[in-house]
Amino acid sequence: MELTVQLLVYGILMGLVFALIALGLSLIFGVMNIVNFAHGEFMMVGMYIAYLLSTYLPLDPLLSLPFAAGAGYLLGIVSYRLLIHHILRGPMVAQLFGTFGLMLFLRYLAMYIFTPDVRSIKEGILVGKTLSMGWINVDASKVFSAGVCLLAFAVIYWMIYRTKLGRALRATSIDSEAAKYMGIDTKGMNALAWGIGGATVALAGALLAHFYYVTPTVGMLFTLIAFATVALGGFGSIVGAFIAGIVIGLIMVISGQFVSELKFSFIYIVYFLVVVFRPRGLFGW
Amino acid sequence: MRQLLIDIFSFGDRPRFEKIGFLIFILIVFIFPWIVTSAYGRAVMIKFLLFALFGLGWNLIGGYGGQVDLGQAKNVGFGAYATALMIVWWKIPFWVTIPVGVFFAVLESFAVAYPMFRLKGHYFAIATLCVALVWKELFIFWDWTGGARGVEIPIRTGVDFAYMQFNSAIYYHYFILFLFLTQLLFMNWFRKSKMGYWVQAVRDNEEAAASLGINVTNTKVKAYCIAAALGAVGGSFMAVYYLYIDPDAVMPLDLSILIAMTVMVGGAGSIWGPIIGAAILIPLDMYLGAWLGAQKRLGIDFMIYAMIMMVIAAKEPRGIWGIIERVRKKRSR
Secondary structure, three states: OHHHHHHHHHHHHHHHHHHHHHHHHHHHHHHHOOOOOOHHHHHHHHHHHHHHHHHHOOOOHHHHHHHHHHHHHHHHHHHHHHHHHHHOOOOHHHHHHHHHHHHHHHHHHHHHHHOOOOEOOOOOOOOOOEEEEOOEEEEHHHHHHHHHHHHHHHHHHHHHHHOHHHHHHHHHHHOHHHHHHOOOOHHHHHHHHHHHHHHHHHHHHHHHOOOOOEOOOHHHHHHHHHHHHHHHHOOOOHHHHHHHHHHHHHHHHHHHHHOHHHHHHHHHHHHHHHHHHOOOOOOOO | OHHHHHHHHOOOOOOHHHHHHHHHHHHHHHHHHHHOOOHHHHHHHHHHHHHHHHHHHHHHHHHHOOOOOOOHHHHHHHHHHHHHHHHHHHOOOHHHHHHHHHHHHHHHHHHHHHHHOOOOHHHHHHHHHHHHHHHHHHHHHOOOOOHHHOEEOOOOOOOEOOOOEOOOHHHHHHHHHHHHHHHHHHHHHHHHOHHHHHHHHHHHOHHHHHHOOOOHHHHHHHHHHHHHHHHHHHHHHHHHHHOEEOHHHHOOHHHHHHHHHHHHHHOOOOOOHHHHHHHHHHHHHHHHHHHHHHHOOOOHHHHHHHHHHHHHHHHOOOHHHHHHHHHHHHHHO
8 A cells, every 4th residue: 555655756756747748748749749868868968957956066956957947948959950940841750860960979979088987966955855744755856847847838938829839839740831921930939939939948857957867878768758758648748747657656666566567568568559540649630 | 503603693673883892891801800800800700790680680570570569689689599598408519509590580470470561660669679679588587597696608628610719809790791692692693582572561651561462461471570680690600709698788779779770870771781880889889888888988989870860860771771772863964
């Protein structure tokens, strides 16, 4: 009983982080129908920023969050302007290899700068602390991360569904041509989607760095988890990404409890089953 | 029978400069180990031929078939493990293990292909990647495969043609050259066969192909399985060449990417593309690796790869072969 509740709580907390990671991928896919293989590498950048700021400057890792989000935003915009913009019109294969190239570039740039060493954040207000609620013990950093993820989700949701900018973004995602004729700067919207995507995932990375090790190769795994999450929630759906993130978190934590060596395989299998048998996902259109 | 032999060995439909280029290439690889005597140079050549072979197999599904498969490493792994385990457990000669590895690769590919080909484009690419990673995790997880420790093939002394273990790289050179040429001739036959035209028709326009009576799914599944078989052969070679395999060596994602990349860089969907791609990437990789190993700095080789990949994706999705074709068209006009 205690174990069950503990696992459920952990699963939901991890799931909220996964949901924030998947949000950007889903948004980018929804707006311009392109899959970003470098998504996890954007997250890795966020993790390194949190690590560097908290290790080499007298800053608490919490204070690195806005820096990570800002860097992610810039990275997204720059990637769009320099690369994605040029491969959008090309064949699907070229798009795939373009973002794959971006992924390899960021990953091995990190490898070059930081060497493959595994690092982790050692000091911080929340690092290593546990909260006890009755007989449930949870990491304070995980609870806080989940809270920030909820908040970020609410902000993005509000931005997309309640503001004029969000309406323009949605118009672009539904019909980019028509949106252009209505005077919407669709290229700007594309860049914005990449910016938001980069900012949210880098923020998630900075949160994750509180309780997860940092290596240059950490990104691929989370890219795949994000793919599974987005496929499950339905490509392009924000609410779907939120709920699917929690489901994926639960699957990973529960399966990890029983066969820890294969916990990622379960996520890949979920992706496979979902796209094959319900390609729209849970909430896709 | 005569027609079949002509189809296999004839490059008659290719322009003259391609035939001449191919002859020069064959000549060079044949005399190469007699000119270059350094162990390192020979190792580079063997790796080049191995990846050209992998590229030929991938080109079938990824180039002619237009299906971006990012899981070819799993087939390499099946081949390598079939060979290594059978030699270690039962001392079965190498040549018997090749068909077994091919059999398992095709069986697995056939089993996952039908659900997989309900997917297209990005979804398909990610699914192939997921399947390959599940296999890799399983091979690490299982005990009977040696787990993460891998499998070591006991070393035999001298020259052994049953187990294909040699004390000199020259033997390995001609051994991989033989496998490479078989696959090249197979692909030469394939691209002119009915099946080859079906595969290309499906790539270019599925609806049109279907309306002409081609069974789209069956064609894709067959192409996927044949590509798996070709990859497994290379895996078997890896087992007896390196004499030590583990999931990180023969099944990693990086291998899948490198295989796909050689073809993309060289030119997907052309018979020479994989060879050109491997001729550029493999020496680059080996020399950068040697130079960087001395510098103790990792990653520059892959950063250069990544740059090449991004530039090719943005500027010339048909790879170097696409550039050659374009130049030639301009000249002939």
